[in-house]
Amino acid sequence: MLSTMQDAPLSIAQILRHGASVHGDAEVVTWTENGPRRTSYAEVGRRCAQLAHALRGLGVDGDQRVATFMWNNSEHLEAYLGIPAMGAVLHTLNIRLFPEQLIHVANHAEDHVIIVDPSLIPLLAPQLPSLTTVKHIIVTGSSAAGLEAPAGVEVHTYEGLIAEQPTEFDWPELDERSAAAMCYTSGTTGDPKGVVYSHRSIYLHSMQVCMSDGPNLKQGDRALAVVPQFHAMSWGLPYAAFMIGASLIMPDRFLQPAPLAAIIASEKPTFAAAVPTIWQGLHLYLEQNPQDISSMREVLIGGSAVPPALMHAFDNDHNVSVLHAWGMTETSPLGSVARPPLGITGDEMWKYRYSQGRFPASVEARLIDDDGKTVAHDGVSVGELEVRGPWITASYYGVEAADKFNDGWLKTGDVGSITADGFLSLSDRSKDIIKSGGEWISSVDLENAVMGHPDVTEAAVIGIPDEKWDERPLVAVVLRADSATTMAELQEFLSDKIAKWQLPENWAVVQEVPKTSVGKFDKKRLRADYHDGGLDVTRL
């Protein structure tokens, strides 16, 4: 029996049409050296049409890839909407990739065009001769000064290219399962791998971002998108905001604590999203430079586990609620969000909020143990997290990676437990967990415990070889500039917080914890530093 429902495809074009008309007054604010630069969703809609005409003029057709090498700003939003809506595929290049990774990724995706921010030309230009499929470079703004293109590559300015184009475009009706955008994983192990989102997956994910059991983004919200647009689609905020008429505040390249504080003071965001290190930095800055940031109802934090101390600091010192979330490039990226059940208070509430949160109906989760068996959701039993659903990847673009999937489920590489009411608590990445004398020690739990000390600003834990126990934890800590705390004092601080056999005896003070291109602790590099003798280790 057939349903009588219309066969209306879910599409980026529909998000674009809706946002640019019904929510035409919503704002995009891009931060600049001279403060805010403002435009409206209506104007973004017109410029998306102009961009699409311009790209057609450059020969972009079918599902050709148009890449961006950009900060978060209104032009990047136009690329997010206009490129998929015309049927082409947006490829967000990570500006923090190493040169050889950037070359690999652009060639592998067969990018035809790259839109680049003038400030990023120095990073891109040296690699251009190695990019085999790129035919056009579009520099945002009105000047392409300083960019010498290799033979066969044309250089344009964004404003010059779109200036005379019509402000309406007859967006094609597309199969909702066709490719809309692609993003390569950060590739801490091996080459970056491409995830290709569909119109359907982005549309459904955008709905979830506005759902009450998700981030619950609201019309009228002012959403500060610190998480880069080249990092897991800025967690879906640009599409979700356009879908319901939340305004977007884009920090461009001003991601340091001082300008972020200035952006918050000027633009009064009601919602924000970024990785923990950004908020950690802001919090330290605000201690020296007090400022009210409580316009933010809620800040979404994910990318790596949020230290509980940071959540409490935001709650107590800033009257801002931290919403802990879990996701990955492969999951669009949400994922779970930690909204405690209603009516729970006190320590119980905090336990829920510390967790990585609850999955929505559209993301099924299970835990698999070392024997390949499903583990009970009892809040105690531990296994590797596997997920499935309409916005979870089933494969990687153009590479075999059968070891990343299990009977249609994505293997996340994260290890943890799930409660009966569906709350996920990750103990570690499966490759970071420390195997000491047959028992597992969570590097993340140790890090959180150490970061609870008032003199510690960052702490990363890795396993190092040990003759007796196979592996033992090593803690790399960053101390406050004025701190005289010793490693023995830190160990003592932990003594009533973790089991005795887990107490780390290896410590190293570092200037900063190395980070990956997306701001996560780079433990691969920390391990290499250790093995190269680059860490000054204290053994207690």
Next chain:
Amino acid sequence: MLSTMQDAPLSIAQILRHGASVHGDAEVVTWTENGPRRTSYAEVGRRCAQLAHALRGLGVDGDQRVATFMWNNSEHLEAYLGIPAMGAVLHTLNIRLFPEQLIHVANHAEDHVIIVDPSLIPLLAPQLPSLTTVKHIIVTGSSAAGLEAPAGVEVHTYEGLIAEQPTEFDWPELDERSAAAMCYTSGTTGDPKGVVYSHRSIYLHSMQVCMSDGPNLKQGDRALAVVPQFHAMSWGLPYAAFMIGASLIMPDRFLQPAPLAAIIASEKPTFAAAVPTIWQGLHLYLEQNPQDISSMREVLIGGSAVPPALMHAFDNDHNVSVLHAWGMTETSPLGSVARPPLGITGDEMWKYRYSQGRFPASVEARLIDDDGKTVAHDGVSVGELEVRGPWITASYYGVEAADKFNDGWLKTGDVGSITADGFLSLSDRSKDIIKSGGEWISSVDLENAVMGHPDVTEAAVIGIPDEKWDERPLVAVVLRADSATTMAELQEFLSDKIAKWQLPENWAVVQEVPKTSVGKFDKKRLRADYHDGGLDVTRL
């Protein structure tokens, strides 16, 4: 280029699995003569599996139709979830249909099984001999006393049938576009026509019910679903609540003001949904029997236009916010909801709240004038509303109705305007608008103006033939029992509220306004009453 996303179908089974596990503690409360009867989502999940096994045992296979003839209660919720999840098609029979309509609808849908509430046996039993496809009647509870089945029809009790069944079911993976449920329109004109919802349409609609630009139903909400489950799927509340873990409060057959007040006192709903007449009745009751109903954050009102006086009464007297919405059986049913843009206050805010509201990204709307041309969304220009989207019907089940569709858009039969920021204001049903001397008079505007008088509890306006003006309005009013207000005084009351040429000169006091099976003003019957001389008309 193919996306790498998983091809995970949107399905009722997924809503069921998720709600019954992650939100297993959420409650379903069914009201009874003896107060609340409680069960949990976990238990509903087990009983859904038992119901599915029982139905398989009765031979229900493939997309066979299983009908319900029931009030809102936990068994009806089990039918909502279990029947579509097993791949069969739920058919919600409207218990208020006239006998010949009921017979037509059950035969047309080819219902194989009917689940019936014992209290409704007297309504169903006389029609059973005329139902040509029904093979099984399942009476909820443990007794089928009083039901004599015709030859070839087996009678079962619900509890007897499911008692020994397994509490798990291997829900089949279905095409998301396959039929999940069907509902016939109330058929004020001609035979009722069937709308067939798909798993996809119900799933997407459920997400919208939980979105911040929709009803924004939240996990932890206690949703009082007064709107019947046989009326446009109880506006999607049962599925949405199960999707995110909002508890459901089901009034069963206790829909009168006194028991509704008792339900609210006992169960403290935070959210509720019903047609205006229900709330009007409750409001009058509470004037005599004061009670705090402010546990309800928001009540969703649709089905027909909400009189502004009722919205103000709920705001001022009860501290309950009325959320005005528009939809129809053909639209799943949402539709638009009237959430004013943020920061709007005072009269401007009320203008937004009086309107039928704003459509979400998934429902496109346009207005078409008498010449078939698209009308501007300027808040002034008027046309017939047409809509399209993934949960809007494209046809009716098994009947031709080309006149209801226009190039893939559903013609709603509603007339109104839309503002530039997307807010719909309906002036009337296209068949109810009064054409007086070449100008249009909105029957709804007149009704709202008359109902603003403190002595008027209901008012319905129809057009009656007029030699000079073609048509003129006639107002049928229901006055408070103790009122001595004259028709002339009512006309005088209107004189500064509407244009002089619209002032109605024809008035009739009635005991009550006739209603359709879903509680809307039945203007067809009012017109017939007028033409049969059944109204005592005062001409001023």
